[in-house]
Amino acid sequence: MDIAFTLAVHKDVGQIARLLRMIYRQNNYYCIHADRRSDCLFMEALRGVAMCFGENVELVPYEERVTGIDESRYVEVPGEFGWTGFPTANQHGAG
Numbered sequence: 001m002d003i004a005f006t007l008a009v010h011k012d013v014g015q016i017a018r019l020l021r022m023i024y025r026q027n028n029y030y031c032i033h034a035d036r037r038s039d040c041l042f043m044e045a046l047r048g049v050a051m052c053f054g055e056n057v058e059l060v061p062y063e064e065r066v067t068g069i070d071e072s073r074y075v076e077v078p079g080e081f082g083w084t085g086f087p088t089a090n091q092h093g094a095g
Contacts, residue, residue, distance in 0.1 A: 003028045010035035013045040020053060030057040 005023065009016050009032060020030065030053070034046060043059075050057045 005030045006033060007031070008033045008035075009046070010038055011042070013042060013049060016046065017049045017052075020049065020057070024053055024057075026054070026056065028056065031060065032058065033060045 002025070005028060007016065007019070007030065016032075024030070032046065032050060034043060038046075047059060050059050
């Protein structure tokens with residue numbers, strides 16, 4: 001994998017699909033976080049979009065979904081997946 005993308009989404013599956021079509025490359029990884037308040041129909045549609053792209057596009061399970069967007073959650077991700085060289089705000093002098 002070359003680049004890992006995180007998409008935090010809460011509406012408009014069509015727009016999400018268009019964005020993925022524009023940025024998608026087979027050698028990258030895409031993690032989609034849906035807002036916890038998203039309804040079942042939205043999640044099913046999002047699951048369908050993810051399946052169209054392949055195994056390198058994953059949805060975060062319901063138990064891990066977010067409410068609101070907070071950078072602190074994404075700083076934890078590298079350790080969970082064993083990634084190295086993942087830039088964080090602290091590495092760039094911010095925060």
